[in-house]
Amino acid sequence: MEKADARYLAIAYQIAKRISQGQLSEGMKLSGRTLMSSQYQVSSETIRKAIKVLETYGVVVSKERSGVTILSAAAATSYMERYVSQKEDRRLIQETLEALKNLSQAESQAQHLARKLISVTRTGFFPFDFFTLEITSDSSWVGRTLQTIDLKRQAGALVIGYEKAGLFYQNPDAELLVEADMRLYLLGDLDVQKKTEGYMHGNPQSDTDSH
Secondary structure: OOOHHHHHHHHHHHHHHHHHOOOOOOOOEOOOHHHHHHHHOOOHHHHHHHHHHHHHOOOEEEEOOOEEEEOOHHHHHHHHHHHHHHHHHHHHHHHHHHHHHOOOOOHHHHHHHHHHHHHOOOOOOOOOOEEEEEOOOOOOOOOOEHHHHOHHHHHOOEEEEEEEOOEEEEOOOOOOEOOOOOEEEEEOOHHHHHHHHHHHHOOOOOOOOOO
C-alpha cells in the first residue's frame, strides 16, 4: 500500500506520463490545484508538492497569476525514467531503515535487507552506520551550503547522499545548497547522530564561532 507522503510523487509521475504521451501538450496550462485535487482525490497540498517536483525537473513552470504551464515533453519522459529507475532503491532504503528501528524484533529481516541494499550499486551504500535528517522549511540550514554547515567539523558526520523530490543522489558537492524537504544521509554512529541533531536544533553559526 502506497504511503501518504509518497502520493505526490506518484501523481507527479502520472502527470508526466500524460505529457510524455501527448495527452497534455507543451504550452498548455494545467488545471488549478482545487480541480486537480478533486481529479486525483488528494489534498491541494499534495498537488502543490507534485507540481513542485515537476518544476524542479523542468517539466512545468509555475508563475503567480499565470498558473502552471507545461514546458517540455522530453523532460517529462526523462523524469519518468529516473522515477522508475530509483523507485525500487527508495523502497529498499525505507524498508531497511524501518527494520533497523525495530532491530530487536526484526533482526534477521534487517540483516537481509541490509545485504540487499549493499548490493545495489546505484546507491553506493556500504556496511557502515548511517542515519538521516529531514530538513524542514524553518531550519536555519536552509539556503546554506554543506561547506558552511561543516557537519564533519561540528559533529563528526559525513554527508554521503541526499534525497530531493523523491530522487536520491550520492556524494554531494560541498557547494550543495540545503533546501526544505530535503533528506540528508549521513555516515556516523549513534553518538555522531546525537551531536548532529543537537547542532541542527541548536544555534548554527559560522565556522569561526566557538560555543
